[in-house]
Amino acid sequence: GESVGLHLPTLSVQEGDNSIINCAYSNSASDYFIWYKQESGKGPQFIIDIRSNMDKRQGQRVTVLLNKTVKHLSLQIAATQPGDSAVYFCAEKRNRAGGYNKLIFGAGTRLAVHP
Amino acid sequence: DVKVTQSSRYLVKRTGEKVFLECVQDMDHENMFWYRQDPGLGLRLIYFSYDVKMKEKGDIPEGYSVSREKKERFSLILESASTNQTSMYLCASSPQSGLTEAFFGQGTRLTVV
Numbered sequence: 001g002e003s004v005g006l007h008l009p010t011l012s013v014q015e016g017d018n019s020i021i022n023c024a025y026s027n028s029a030s031d032y033f034i035w036y037k038q039e040s041g042k043g044p045q046f047i048i049d050i051r052s053n054m055d056k057r058q059g060q061r062v063t064v065l066l067n068k069t070v071k072h073l074s075l076q077i078a079a080t081q082p083g084d085s086a087v088y089f090c091a092e093k094r095n096r097a098g099g100y101n102k103l104i105f106g107a108g109t110r111l112a113v114h115p
Numbered sequence: 116d117v118k119v120t121q122s123s124r125y126l127v128k129r130t131g132e133k134v135f136l137e138c139v140q141d142m143d144h145e146n147m148f149w150y151r152q153d154p155g156l157g158l159r160l161i162y163f164s165y166d167v168k169m170k171e172k173g174d175i176p177e178g179y180s181v182s183r184e185k186k187e188r189f190s191l192i193l194e195s196a197s198t199n200q201t202s203m204y205l206c207a208s209s210p211q212s213g214l215t216e217a218f219f220g221q222g223t224r225l226t227v228v
Contacts (some may be wrong), residue, residue: 009155043119043205043219044158045148089157091217102148102173103207103217107157 012112019080019107023073023090032093034103035064035075039086047075047088077111085113118142121206121220128227134193136223143213144218147189149173149181152203152222155157164189165211196227 013019026035031052036044050064050073052056057064063076073090087110091103122137140147146165150158150173160173162181170181178200182190189208193200203224207217 036216036219041222043207043221045219046216049216102146102160102163103209104160105150105158108154 010110013080015113015115017080019077021075021088023106025071025092030092030094033073034091036089037086080114081115119206119208119218119220121223124222126225130197132196134196136191136204138189138220140208144208146209148207149191150205152205172210196225201227
């Protein structure tokens with residue numbers, strides 16, 4: 001079946017380095033993608049999103065890249081800080097007939113930032 | 116700020132009990148969702164609702180039901196709790212139209228003993 005997934009379950013980086021978290025999706029009809037951050041004991045929080053008519057979007061210290069050719073999504077975090085330690089999820093929005101859209105999540109990647 | 120509030124952070128219930136998890140959102144969103152989150156499996160959709168009294172099964176609806184009597188409130192019901200329903204439960208809401216993110220509650224950690 002179609003799914004959204006992540007290549008790496010755990011990513012360890014040094015403080016100050018750049019982090020790259022990857023995600024693969026399989027539904028070429030999806031038109032919206034989101035990255036969420038989930039800290040321990042909390043619900044997922046929105047980081048950044050991108051529509052399928054774009055290939056790059058930048059926020060504060062974060063950049064999302066979308067490669068529709070290979071159905072790949074990545075989240076880049078610049079100058080990673082200890083506060084970035086969390087689980088990161090990519091999500092894909094699949095629109096259905098009647099507009100009842102729902103998000104499909106990947107399994108998540110844990111980012112561990114070391115001093 | 117958008118707020119999605121789940122009634123409990125932690126719950127401990129006995130096998131066979133009927134369990135209600137409540138979720139309220141204050142943004143007048145049409146869509147509401149219930150997910151469960153388990154290590155290594157990410158977030159899996161249990162049920163969602165796109166309007167009052169409307170519901171649709173997600174990927175893992177077995178053992179669960181839902182109720183949406185008012186737009187702001189979406190309840191998840193475990194008819195007869197079992198130990199394999201021990202999990203983190205997350206509620207979310209989103210507008211129906213447009214490409215926007217879903218907003219999540221803080222989660223309810225349910226333990227069934």
